[in-house]
Amino acid sequence: MLEVEDVHTRYGHIEALKGVSLEVRRGEIVTIIGANGAGKSTLLMTICGNPRASAGRILFEGEDITELPTYEIVRRGISQAPEGRRIFPRMTVLENLQMGAVPNGGRYFEEDVEQVFELFPRLRERQHQRGGTLSGGEQQMLCIGRALMARPKLLLLDEPSLGLAPMLVRQIFHSIVEINRTRGLTILLVEQNAYQALRIAHRGYVLATGQIVMEGTSAQLLADPEVRAAYLEGGH
Amino acid sequence: MSLTPATPRSAAGPLDLPARLRDAGLAAFVAFMLFLPLVGFRLEGAEGRLGLAWRPDWVVIGTAAVFLGHLALSIVRSLRPRAVRPAGAGPFGRFVSRHALWLGGAGVAFALALPFLPFSSRYVIDVATTLLIYVMLGWGLNIVVGLAGLLDLGYVAFYAVGAYSFALGYHWFGLGFWEALPLSGALAALFGILLGFPVLRLRGDYLAIVTLGFGEIIRIVLLNWVQVTRGPNGISGIPRPTFFGIEFTRQPAEGELAFHQLFGIDYSPDHRVIFLYYLILALALLTNVFVLRLRRLPIGRAWEALREDEIACKALGINPTNTKLTAFALGAMFGGFAGTFFATRQGFISPESFTFIESATILAIVVLGGMGSQLGVVLAAAVIVLLPEFGREFEQFRMLLFGAAMVGIMVWRPRGLLAHREPTVRLHVRGAHEERPR
Numbered sequence: 001m002l003e004v005e006d007v008h009t010r011y012g013h014i015e016a017l018k019g020v021s022l023e024v025r026r027g028e029i030v031t032i033i034g035a036n037g038a039g040k041s042t043l044l045m046t047i048c049g050n051p052r053a054s055a056g057r058i059l060f061e062g063e064d065i066t067e068l069p070t071y072e073i074v075r076r077g078i079s080q081a082p083e084g085r086r087i088f089p090r091m092t093v094l095e096n097l098q099m100g101a102v103p104n105g106g107r108y109f110e111e112d113v114e115q116v117f118e119l120f121p122r123l124r125e126r127q128h129q130r131g132g133t134l135s136g137g138e139q140q141m142l143c144i145g146r147a148l149m150a151r152p153k154l155l156l157l158d159e160p161s162l163g164l165a166p167m168l169v170r171q172i173f174h175s176i177v178e179i180n181r182t183r184g185l186t187i188l189l190v191e192q193n194a195y196q197a198l199r200i201a202h203r204g205y206v207l208a209t210g211q212i213v214m215e216g217t218s219a220q221l222l223a224d225p226e227v228r229a230a231y232l233e234g235g236h
Numbered sequence: 237m238s239l240t241p242a243t244p245r246s247a248a249g250p251l252d253l254p255a256r257l258r259d260a261g262l263a264a265f266v267a268f269m270l271f272l273p274l275v276g277f278r279l280e281g282a283e284g285r286l287g288l289a290w291r292p293d294w295v296v297i298g299t300a301a302v303f304l305g306h307l308a309l310s311i312v313r314s315l316r317p318r319a320v321r322p323a324g325a326g327p328f329g330r331f332v333s334r335h336a337l338w339l340g341g342a343g344v345a346f347a348l349a350l351p352f353l354p355f356s357s358r359y360v361i362d363v364a365t366t367l368l369i370y371v372m373l374g375w376g377l378n379i380v381v382g383l384a385g386l387l388d389l390g391y392v393a394f395y396a397v398g399a400y401s402f403a404l405g406y407h408w409f410g411l412g413f414w415e416a417l418p419l420s421g422a423l424a425a426l427f428g429i430l431l432g433f434p435v436l437r438l439r440g441d442y443l444a445i446v447t448l449g450f451g452e453i454i455r456i457v458l459l460n461w462v463q464v465t466r467g468p469n470g471i472s473g474i475p476r477p478t479f480f481g482i483e484f485t486r487q488p489a490e491g492e493l494a495f496h497q498l499f500g501i502d503y504s505p506d507h508r509v510i511f512l513y514y515l516i517l518a519l520a521l522l523t524n525v526f527v528l529r530l531r532r533l534p535i536g537r538a539w540e541a542l543r544e545d546e547i548a549c550k551a552l553g554i555n556p557t558n559t560k561l562t563a564f565a566l567g568a569m570f571g572g573f574a575g576t577f578f579a580t581r582q583g584f585i586s587p588e589s590f591t592f593i594e595s596a597t598i599l600a601i602v603v604l605g606g607m608g609s610q611l612g613v614v615l616a617a618a619v620i621v622l623l624p625e626f627g628r629e630f631e632q633f634r635m636l637l638f639g640a641a642m643v644g645i646m647v648w649r650p651r652g653l654l655a656h657r658e659p660t661v662r663l664h665v666r667g668a669h670e671e672r673p674r
Contacts, residue, residue, distance in 0.1 A: 048551060071553045087548070089544060090540075103552070150553060
């Protein structure tokens with residue numbers, strides 16, 4: 001479904017991605033784990049065309065989307081729940097969700113809002129509250145819900161566990177699995193919380209200093225001594 | 237939405253008098269340095285030649301007033317617990333926005349009845365007309381600044397484009413007011429897009445500087461392109477608006493009907509003034525309805541989202557280029573309409589009417605009103621236009637009072653007079669008990 005082929009991305013003189021290749025197949029949860037500054041968020045942003053890849057190709061359902069403007073990429077069916085949530089603080093929960101429905105012109109708004117509320121009942125209670133007054137966990141739910149409103153084929157999640165208490169992290173990850181199982185939605189998940197991410201993903205890639213250093217099924221990665229040493233031991 | 241309790245006061249006790257005295261002293265010192273040349277000396281003509289009059293008493297009075305005022309203000313503020321306000325900004329704002337429909341309706345009814353009220357006079361109508369021009373400009377700029385969050389310091393450029401479109405359209409092609417109106421709106425919108433393109437990637441201070449420059453460019457072109465615009469001499473003899481083709485004259489041309497003949501009433505020069513008033517009222521209301529509708533459409537919501545977070549907007553598939561350009565274009569269009577009206581009302585325009593101070597005034601109306609609030613714009617325009625009018629009795633202290641009022645608003649309502657934002661979407665699916673949308 002998504003193929004990233006030898007993608008390079010630079011910020012000025014600094015090369016953040018040095019030839020990354022990966023593949024996401026329909027119906028999968030794929031995770032990219034790695035330390036701070038490894039290039040995980042840059043990779044997600046590059047898939048969305050902001051910043052643009054300086055070399056390499058990105059294919060979505062066979063179509064080359066490397067040079068498309070971001071809003072066209074989103075319209076093709078790739079939704080992103082960006083790092084740091086980036087919800088609209090002065091707009092209500094409902095308005096935030098409505099903004100997510102822009103790519104399909106809000107045609108399925110009421111139906112889709114109902115689905116988001118079923119997934120995250122907390123949002124229903126808070127529907128008229130301003131985004132900025134929600135707790136961190138609720139904001140993350142809103143961020144994912146907003147991305148779902150576009151009816152994506154591929155959902156990109158950037159560090160959904162960021163700054164959340166362990167219990168909330170488990171809750172959010174549970175919801176991610178539910179989205180994947182019940183709707184068959186393909187998910188590419190970027191995480192520092194490697195253990196939690198690998199537990200729910202089918203496959204994973206390990207990114208370090210802008211390159212893929214390891215790939216495999218989640219079970220393989222979880223069992224790998226190097227991965228354990230670098231990303232799993234200590235903490236969790 | 238709970239109010240957080242008062243923050244702990246400074247360690248030196250609730251009043252901390254020495255620090256406050258120091259603060260007030262500093263303010264008084266700055267004021268003294270300013271007053272010394274500005275107030276202390278006065279040019280006076282005596283016996284046919286100019287002389288400088290030295291007025292130390294004024295400097296002392298002014299400095300003392302600043303010292304005491306500063307001290308009083310800081311003490312009052314320390315006595316009142318400072319609460320962190322939620323985004324809604326206070327019960328006043330919430331009351332007004334809850335009853336916006338009712339208050340707005342009352343306002344419109346009052347505006348409609350104004351020419352027939354007992355205290356009404358030509359002066360009242362004139363001031364009200366000026367007020368409505370600023371309300372309309374404020375509503376237009378509100379699209380750009382309040383909704384889309386793009387700080388525009390050159391809005392007067394579009395006002396000028398509108399005014400000159402009509403003036404030049406009449407001068408060179410003989411266009412009448414009603415033909416020129418849509419044309420100047422379109423031209424101003426075009427200029428809005430022209431300004432929009434180079435500033436797409438800019439934000440905040442940088443955007444403000446470029447828009448400021450744009451406003452000046454337009455004014456300077458108008459000033460120097462003498463062959464076309466007649467430069468600093470301006471354009472006079474701009475035709476008065478007609479009542480849809482029927483003129484407001486005592487003696488109409490042969491074979492034509494004048495307004496007073498059509499309605500079988502006595503001729504009065506006030507008819508035209510009242511007609512102008514209703515015209516700007518209609519234009520302003522049109523602007524308001526348009527903006528209120530836009531806010532509920534996807535494009536209006538996209539403006540607000542863009543103001544909040546541009547990166548998130550991109551990630552949601554919003555095209556920021558189109559969104560910003562439509563904001564600039566639509567905001568400019570209403571500026572253009574207002575400009576056309578200004579030209580026909582004055583009958584004479586020159587670049588002097590379109591200086592930066594106009595941009596600043598309109599921006600002040602939007603900011604004082606509480607960014608994005610429609611009723612707030614009306615309130616702020618009333619303050620800014622009417623205050624100097626009421627202040628006429630105070631003669632040279634007029635602008636001083638005006639300045640004091642501005643400072644007062646910023647001290648007591650830093651988010652603007654009405655900063656409460658009403659949500660634009662509610663669900664009806666399962667909400668029979670919910671309040672209906674405004």
